[in-house]
Amino acid sequence: MNYPGRIGKLQAKLRRKKIDALLVSQPENRRYLSGYQGGDHGIGETSGVLIILSSGPVYLLTDFRYRLQAEKDVPWATVLIYRKGLLKLLTGLLPELKVSSLGFESHYTLHSTAIKMQDRLAKKGVMLVPTVELIEKMRIIKDEEEIECIRASVRLNEDVFQEIFPAISKKQSEIEVALAIESLMRRKGAESASFDSIVATGKNGSLPHAVPGTDHIKPNRGLTIDMGLILRGYCSDMTRNFVPGKAGKKYIKLHRLVRKAQLSGMEGIRAGVTGREVDRKARGIIEAAGYGSNFGHGLGHGVGLAVHEEPRLSPLSGKKLKAGMIVTVEPGIYIPGWGGIRLENMVVVRRDGYENLNSDMTWLDI
Amino acid sequence: MNYPGRIGKLQAKLRRKKIDALLVSQPENRRYLSGYQGGDHGIGETSGVLIILSSGPVYLLTDFRYRLQAEKDVPWATVLIYRKGLLKLLTGLLPELKVSSLGFESHYTLHSTAIKMQDRLAKKGVMLVPTVELIEKMRIIKDEEEIECIRASVRLNEDVFQEIFPAISKKQSEIEVALAIESLMRRKGAESASFDSIVATGKNGSLPHAVPGTDHIKPNRGLTIDMGLILRGYCSDMTRNFVPGKAGKKYIKLHRLVRKAQLSGMEGIRAGVTGREVDRKARGIIEAAGYGSNFGHGLGHGVGLAVHEEPRLSPLSGKKLKAGMIVTVEPGIYIPGWGGIRLENMVVVRRDGYENLNSDMTWLDI
Numbered sequence: 001m002n003y004p005g006r007i008g009k010l011q012a013k014l015r016r017k018k019i020d021a022l023l024v025s026q027p028e029n030r031r032y033l034s035g036y037q038g039g040d041h042g043i044g045e046t047s048g049v050l051i052i053l054s055s056g057p058v059y060l061l062t063d064f065r066y067r068l069q070a071e072k073d074v075p076w077a078t079v080l081i082y083r084k085g086l087l088k089l090l091t092g093l094l095p096e097l098k099v100s101s102l103g104f105e106s107h108y109t110l111h112s113t114a115i116k117m118q119d120r121l122a123k124k125g126v127m128l129v130p131t132v133e134l135i136e137k138m139r140i141i142k143d144e145e146e147i148e149c150i151r152a153s154v155r156l157n158e159d160v161f162q163e164i165f166p167a168i169s170k171k172q173s174e175i176e177v178a179l180a181i182e183s184l185m186r187r188k189g190a191e192s193a194s195f196d197s198i199v200a201t202g203k204n205g206s207l208p209h210a211v212p213g214t215d216h217i218k219p220n221r222g223l224t225i226d227m228g229l230i231l232r233g234y235c236s237d238m239t240r241n242f243v244p245g246k247a248g249k250k251y252i253k254l255h256r257l258v259r260k261a262q263l264s265g266m267e268g269i270r271a272g273v274t275g276r277e278v279d280r281k282a283r284g285i286i287e288a289a290g291y292g293s294n295f296g297h298g299l300g301h302g303v304g305l306a307v308h309e310e311p312r313l314s315p316l317s318g319k320k321l322k323a324g325m326i327v328t329v330e331p332g333i334y335i336p337g338w339g340g341i342r343l344e345n346m347v348v349v350r351r352d353g354y355e356n357l358n359s360d361m362t363w364l365d366i
Numbered sequence: 367m368n369y370p371g372r373i374g375k376l377q378a379k380l381r382r383k384k385i386d387a388l389l390v391s392q393p394e395n396r397r398y399l400s401g402y403q404g405g406d407h408g409i410g411e412t413s414g415v416l417i418i419l420s421s422g423p424v425y426l427l428t429d430f431r432y433r434l435q436a437e438k439d440v441p442w443a444t445v446l447i448y449r450k451g452l453l454k455l456l457t458g459l460l461p462e463l464k465v466s467s468l469g470f471e472s473h474y475t476l477h478s479t480a481i482k483m484q485d486r487l488a489k490k491g492v493m494l495v496p497t498v499e500l501i502e503k504m505r506i507i508k509d510e511e512e513i514e515c516i517r518a519s520v521r522l523n524e525d526v527f528q529e530i531f532p533a534i535s536k537k538q539s540e541i542e543v544a545l546a547i548e549s550l551m552r553r554k555g556a557e558s559a560s561f562d563s564i565v566a567t568g569k570n571g572s573l574p575h576a577v578p579g580t581d582h583i584k585p586n587r588g589l590t591i592d593m594g595l596i597l598r599g600y601c602s603d604m605t606r607n608f609v610p611g612k613a614g615k616k617y618i619k620l621h622r623l624v625r626k627a628q629l630s631g632m633e634g635i636r637a638g639v640t641g642r643e644v645d646r647k648a649r650g651i652i653e654a655a656g657y658g659s660n661f662g663h664g665l666g667h668g669v670g671l672a673v674h675e676e677p678r679l680s681p682l683s684g685k686k687l688k689a690g691m692i693v694t695v696e697p698g699i700y701i702p703g704w705g706g707i708r709l710e711n712m713v714v715v716r717r718d719g720y721e722n723l724n725s726d727m728t729w730l731d732i
Contacts, residue, residue, distance in 0.1 A: 066573075068572065069577075130478065158711075187542075187545075207431070211403075
């Protein structure tokens with residue numbers, strides 16, 4: 001990956017904003033700029049941060065536990081270990097590096113942490129400057145190397161689905177299917193799942209974010225599988241619906257309706273249209289059939305190093321799509337007590353249209 | 367669980383602090399107060415928040431996707447759905463509830479979110495008050511019902527380990543062992559693993575937070591397994607080290623040293639001593655043997671609804687332990703290029719000593 005290019009672009013931004021350095025704490029941003037793969041235990045327990053000077057070398061600050069990983073992943077950065085906490089290291093390091101204004105990621109820093117840093121760094125003559133999504137704004141447009149990574153992630157995810165799908169039976173519980181999926185992902189080389197897989201049988205499908213349980217797969221009832229994996233850092237995300245056994249009339253009618261909405265949404269995608277316009281195209285079809293109130297989420301979201309990122313396709317997103325963005329298109333209909341149907345593909349926004357990254361057609365055109 | 371008692375205690379705190387209501391966003395705090403099991407996608411994508419009035423009913427605010435889950439888990443709360451974002455709902459609801467000061471969890475709210483809330487709520491006459499760890503301070507002492515849950519979580523975790531352990535062979539890769547562990551956890555009824563299992567063979571064990579890879583288990587070399595699960599919300603966490611095959615002299619010497627340090631740390635635990643004192647007892651033994659610089663992390667951490675919580679046993683923790691706290695005791699020695707050894711048990715702090723929650727003795731007394 002083009003880490004020097006990304007860092008150079010960010011450094012130019014920092015110079016324009018007159019910030020001497022940026023503290024990068026957001027894990028995907030950290031990976032985007034450096035390839036560092038250390039894993040955090042949530043926002044409170046970081047595996048390290050980057051310090052990007054507006055010009056000069058890159059520092060990776062971490063604790064003892066991640067030293068070898070840091071040195072292995074980012075051999076070109078200066079790795080510094082904090083023994084008494086990050087803040088203590090920063091209060092020594094920043095004056096040494098002549099940093100008098102330090103940007104931080106306001107959208108990935110706890111309020112209490114920011115307040116404490118502000119107080120302590122002020123005493124050293126360092127001003128803390130909140131920034132929002134400087135690096136996310138770079139990540140939102142994917143270059144062809146990234147698109148190829150995501151394409152490979154989607155392909156592997158489909159391979160896993162296609163190997164699991166024919167073996168699904170009523171002998172399995174939702175959890176067992178989910179475990180089989182996640183285990184096959186890892187065996188096939190994924191770093192991990194990109195989110196906890198959703199396997200929802202029958203009426204459980206009416207919760208868009210259902211957690212797999214001990215219910216066995218119900219024959220002749222809808223089954224929703226929403227799964228994704230991470231390959232070389234990049235995420236995939238796909239949802240399929242089908243009926244193990246014989247599908248009822250209502251199921252087929254609604255499945256076709258959701259598919260029609262999905263195709264209409266996909267057809268609406270090209271550089272220059274807003275997320276709202278794309279959402280409207282798909283939602284209009286579901287509303288016209290009388291199911292508008294059963295589609296309570298946005299049509300799609302960006303996917304990249306994070307499985308949920310900008311841009312959004314939703315009634316609230318007025319921003320225009322640009323070439324190189326990657327989004328999901330996933331309309332759904334959820335009926336409490338009956339079940340739900342959601343169909344999700346990933347597409348690349350292109351100048352004059354879209355590129356569908358999925359080739360799996362399971363049950364899409366019933 | 368005694369949700370009304372917990373909420374009553376928190377409400378009394380709020381009245382003492384003259385805060386009309388508290389917005390609870392931290393997932394384990396939310397679960398502690400209500401039993402709500404909705405899962406978040408990181409801090410940026412919540413599955414809902416609680417509003418605890420200083421007196422009055424409890425509100426659970428969430429979006430469409432989690433409505434059924436919220437109503438199922440917390441039937442005694444008023445569930446409200448936000449369609450245009452949480453902040454929009456709050457600006458309407460808070461004046462209606464006559465809330466003029468709203469506490470928020472400064473330690474689990476993004477800096478950017480807090481700033482935006484502050485601006486928007488000020489216009490409605492609502493003052494935002496940062497609070498820090500009000501509920502965590504309640505969670506740190508476990509009642510006997512919670513201790514029983516954690517005991518069951520530890521026991522199930524040991525069951526999983528003991529079933530996996532005899533079958534480990536050089537035919538398996540680290541990833542395959544990790545998957546076997548996590549899959550058995552779920553089949554035996556765990557909600558999930560409490561963290562990504564660590565399976566580290568040979569020199570990989572020198573990274574305390576090693577990520578399982580495709581290396582096959584090396585015969586006659588140390589193997590570190592660090593694993594934990596979540597059962598009814600409560601976490602377990604255990605590390606064992608052993609050698610599949612014949613252990614070398616150095617391995618046995620260091621394993622015994624780490625075990626000696628662990629026993630010494632455990633023996634040092636009772637209500638009234640500081641985390642630092644306990645850490646010192648174990649660390650002193652490792653230092654005396656000349657391996658002080660190879661033990662670069664704290665001796666232990668609290669475990670409860672979160673797998674890493676207060677209190678800490680470390681050179682930095684000056685606070686006194688209290689009866690009902692639960693901590694890990696996990697000294698380690700890490701030697702780059704050779705490997706590592708870490709032994710981790712969980713204990714309850716009691717008035718006059720400690721209760722070891724682990725009964726697994728695998729390789730502890732070689």
